[in-house]
Amino acid sequence: MxxxxxxxxxxxxxxxxxxxxxxxFIGVVLGTFIGVLPGVGPALTVAMLMPxxxxxxxxxxxxxxxxxxxxxxxxxxTTTILLNTPGESASIATALEGNLMAKKGRAxxxxxxxxxxxxxxxxxATVLVTLLAPIVVEIALRFGPAEYFxxxxxxxxxxxxxxxxxxxxxxxxxxxxxxxxVVGIDSQTGKxxxxxxxxxxxxxxxxxxxxxxxFAVGEALYVGAYSSRLEEKIEQLKGSLWMSKEDWKRSWPxxxxxxAIGFPFGSIPAGGAEIPTFxxxxxxxxxxxxxxxxxxxxxxxxxxxxxxNNASVTGALVPLLTLGIPTSATAAIxxxxxxxYGIQPGPMLFQMQADLVWGLLASLYIGNVLLLILNLPxxxxxxxxxTIPRPLLYGGILVFATLGAYSLHQSVVDLVILYVxxxxxxxxxxxxxxxxxAVIGLILGPLAETQARRALAIxxxxxxxxxxxxxxxxxxxxxxxxxxxxxIVQLLRRNK
Amino acid sequence: xxxAKPTELALSVSVLGLGIAVAIGTSQLSSAxxxxxxxxxxxxxxTAGGLILLGAWLSYEALSGGWRNAIPDDPEARxxxxxxxxxxxxxxxxLIAQILLIHTAGFVLAQAALFxxxxxxxxxxxxxxxxxxxxxxxxxxxxFFVKFLNVNLPTGWLxxxxxxxxx
Numbered sequence: 001m002x003x004x005x006x007x008x009x010x011x012x013x014x015x016x017x018x019x020x021x022x023x024x025f026i027g028v029v030l031g032t033f034i035g036v037l038p039g040v041g042p043a044l045t046v047a048m049l050m051p052x053x054x055x056x057x058x059x060x061x062x063x064x065x066x067x068x069x070x071x072x073x074x075x076x077x078t079t080t081i082l083l084n085t086p087g088e089s090a091s092i093a094t095a096l097e098g099n100l101m102a103k104k105g106r107a108x109x110x111x112x113x114x115x116x117x118x119x120x121x122x123x124x125a126t127v128l129v130t131l132l133a134p135i136v137v138e139i140a141l142r143f144g145p146a147e148y149f150x151x152x153x154x155x156x157x158x159x160x161x162x163x164x165x166x167x168x169x170x171x172x173x174x175x176x177x178x179x180x181x182v183v184g185i186d187s188q189t190g191k192x193x194x195x196x197x198x199x200x201x202x203x204x205x206x207x208x209x210x211x212x213x214x215f216a217v218g219e220a221l222y223v224g225a226y227s228s229r230l231e232e233k234i235e236q237l238k239g240s241l242w243m244s245k246e247d248w249k250r251s252w253p254x255x256x257x258x259x260a261i262g263f264p265f266g267s268i269p270a271g272g273a274e275i276p277t278f279x280x281x282x283x284x285x286x287x288x289x290x291x292x293x294x295x296x297x298x299x300x301x302x303x304x305x306x307x308x309n310n311a312s313v314t315g316a317l318v319p320l321l322t323l324g325i326p327t328s329a330t331a332a333i334x335x336x337x338x339x340x341y342g343i344q345p346g347p348m349l350f351q352m353q354a355d356l357v358w359g360l361l362a363s364l365y366i367g368n369v370l371l372l373i374l375n376l377p378x379x380x381x382x383x384x385x386x387t388i389p390r391p392l393l394y395g396g397i398l399v400f401a402t403l404g405a406y407s408l409h410q411s412v413v414d415l416v417i418l419y420v421x422x423x424x425x426x427x428x429x430x431x432x433x434x435x436x437x438a439v440i441g442l443i444l445g446p447l448a449e450t451q452a453r454r455a456l457a458i459x460x461x462x463x464x465x466x467x468x469x470x471x472x473x474x475x476x477x478x479x480x481x482x483x484x485x486x487x488i489v490q491l492l493r494r495n496k
Numbered sequence: 497x498x499x500a501k502p503t504e505l506a507l508s509v510s511v512l513g514l515g516i517a518v519a520i521g522t523s524q525l526s527s528a529x530x531x532x533x534x535x536x537x538x539x540x541x542x543t544a545g546g547l548i549l550l551g552a553w554l555s556y557e558a559l560s561g562g563w564r565n566a567i568p569d570d571p572e573a574r575x576x577x578x579x580x581x582x583x584x585x586x587x588x589x590x591l592i593a594q595i596l597l598i599h600t601a602g603f604v605l606a607q608a609a610l611f612x613x614x615x616x617x618x619x620x621x622x623x624x625x626x627x628x629x630x631x632x633x634x635x636x637x638x639x640f641f642v643k644f645l646n647v648n649l650p651t652g653w654l655x656x657x658x659x660x661x662x663x
């Protein structure tokens with residue numbers, strides 16, 4: 001405990017150097033600016049802004065990413081409240097009441113409760129990450145390849161089969177990601193797989209190209225084809241930004257409850273912030289003293305889901321940093337940013353690169369404060385961003401998004417792949433196939449393969465190794481149950 | 497019995513077909529795995545098996561009353577308008593133009609063309625103005641990347657101008 005405190009203090013001494021503070025500041029502002037743009041979610045924001053960190057040292061770059069990550073989320077909720085176009089599934093719950101509040105001329109308090117709630121939840125969750133991470137690291141240090149493999153299988157199951165409206169479509173997306181992950185030179189044997197003689201494919205497919213293809217190109221094709229001719233309705237920002245005494249009284253408990261709901265969902269690899277936001281919405285709806293306001297703009301319905309989203313997204317940093325396992329598309333892109341710097345997150349990271357990890361954790365606290373200070377005063381600017389005409393907005397998004405994909409390897413092949421992924425993204429969006437499992441499958445698939453091989457090398461090819469070690473066996477058993485139980489329930493229901 | 501939706505069936509069969517194609521490709525990979533006894537063909541084989549299984553499952557759903565919890569086919573039920581083919585084509589044209597232009601005309605012109613085409617696809621009628629906007633935006637990005645980040649972006653046809661400016 002004391003050691004953690006000491007390490008964190010050291011982290012602050014790194015994060016508070018003027019230069020790193022500046023990177024954090026730039027990250028928060030740019031993250032919010034891009035995140036506010038309708039149709040740009042946090043995953044795409046991080047992918048689009050990745051080239052900007054090319055010149056920074058790893059610590060500075062990751063601090064900037066932390067700012068971008070938080071800023072993108074905050075920007076997204078502004079758009080959700082004022083425009084009712086949730087940029088990601090985790091914002092849908094906010095959109096329910098937030099937009100209704102804005103319609104009733106209470107956009108100010110809605111934005112305020114979302115900003116302050118994000119700060120409260122984000123800060124509490126960051127404290128929990130700080131306390132929990134060293135403990136998980138202790139445990140993870142004892143994990144062998146078999147345990148890691150089992151954890152990855154668990155992550156695959158939760159992100160694809162448990163969340164979302166259809167297990168089979170979630171799994172299909174996951175397997176498309178796994179297939180893309182196989183492309184290129186096999187790291188263990190040096191054999192090329194599915195590269196079809198294209199040299200650019202030998203290095204494998206970059207997760208940024210997939211994310212930008214699905215989230216930017218696919219989105220532009222979809223929005224262009226299906227909603228570019230609709231009238232947009234932006235709610236006016238009228239009246240006071242401030243919350244009344246009554247608003248405060250109703251927001252506080254919602255923020256705290258939502259943090260308690262959101263953090264666990266993020267920190268165990270349980271896939272995404274979508275479930276906790278809806279759970280928090282349901283809890284607030286049940287506990288409220290003003291049930292008549294739900295469906296007409298109840299402030300608890302904004303305060304809860306927003307705080308749950310932030311707590312869960314922050315909690316997701318625990319598996320990402322301590323185990324190297326991303327549980328959302330955004331975390332997958334962060335992982336790829338780490339990898340670009342030659343950093344493989346995991347328990348060893350806390351020992352080998354303590355400066356980097358603790359500097360990053362400290363910058364999370366700072367990022368939360370910066371967001372709170374910056375966002376409410378600047379809300380007028382963010383509202384202006386929303387009024388950019390759609391044609392210019394999407395033109396700009398694609399210019400920056402394709403730049404993000406092109407500047408990785410300066411390769412036209414990447415641009416061709418990008419367009420193909422865009423078409424894929426269009427099809428997936430139109431027919432309800434979730435895209436996040438594909439992104440996670442692409443980055444985690446090869447890692448899972450490596451761990452499986454290591455485990456089998458240690459056991460000299462004996463495949464029972466995954467089932468004879470208690471930890472790996474129980475994680476695999478839980479994953480299997482998560483897949484099988486819903487199917488059995490379905491079958492039983494049908495036979496009734 | 498309800499007739500299966502052709503698109504759902506086509507997508508399901510595509511997943512199935514993809515799985516079979518991967519299986520065929522996998523059969524040509526070496527199985528020598530060295531010490532771990534897992535060759536480069538094991539992960540692709542699992543992927544192929546998964547895709548075939550999922551393709552079959554999707555096909556079954558498509559044939560037995562349609563995909564479960566599917567997205568409504570009626571755009572109005574989704575709060576959207578009918579498929580606007582012009583928008584889809586213009587965005588595609590922009591991306592293909594960018595692919596063709598970036599290593600010939602250079603980054604700035606390729607991005608400006610992309611910008612103008614996408615804006616056209618989203619309903620803007622001022623092609624020349626949009627191209628000018630795109631040009632300014634791309635130029636700023638280009639200068640920022642080349643000057644501040646030291647990332648080389650292709651100059652293409654504008655090389656004489658940039659060369660003169662000492663870039």
